[in-house]
Amino acid sequence: MEAALVADFLYGYSFPLEGDGQPDDVIVDTAWTNNKGRPFYVVRDWLLLDIMVPSDVEDDLNAMGLQPTVVFANTVVYDSRVRGSRVGAIRSSFQRILDGCTFESMHTSYILAGPGTRKHVSLPALQALENA
Template sequence: MNTRVMDADLLSDLLFGSARPLGGSKLGDDELIQLAADAFREKPFCIVRHWMILDVMLPEFQEREIKAQGLEATLLYALAAVFDSQNKYQPGDRIVSGYQRDFDGCFFESNDTIFILAGRGARKHASFPAVQALSAY
């Protein structure tokens, strides 16, 4: 089987396979932008919709390396950026975050950004090859 077919199979399962539904903020985009701008003055933030929390299944040594940095082997995948305080992402851009520093309610924090999860999303386990295919997609 060639790499493109394997990547397509991995992505299909990742994006369309079963996942545990989660709820994010119920506020509208403009309201979220204003609240986030007031609350997160010291750290960049990004509001996203159509998101999925991915618990990445890694070899033990890689997971230890990530935990040694104070992070968890969990990523955020968002199909649509709504607003980014640094203009790194434009509205509608797809995002694959760095590993998780903190996750609480509708806030997912990576090393460099706080992501505000708007609307409904999901959580699931993902293989490292599937995450690599997603990042390359």
């Protein structure tokens, strides 16, 4: 069952979106200017994941100013904490703000570079991915 959840997560239909189309160095320079000390990642090969959660969980998130959406990215082009790229995929915490190509969680900004996708996934599918 867990393998089927991960397969659907990775290969099931998702709605195509466009992120920031500028070259990586321009995106990084702009992110340094716009984030004013807030940690950020510039990511590619990204998915916006709208997590289907029970209504009480969604109510709790909304009360905290959050939405049940996360970013999952296969490629981290730039990590402001290490001032360079980093190996491996990354997943954000829940969304605070989505403004154009910038996704903000409580403490970190994710600049969505290049094409990506958006899809609905179940909480068990997200948990299965983390266990894979």
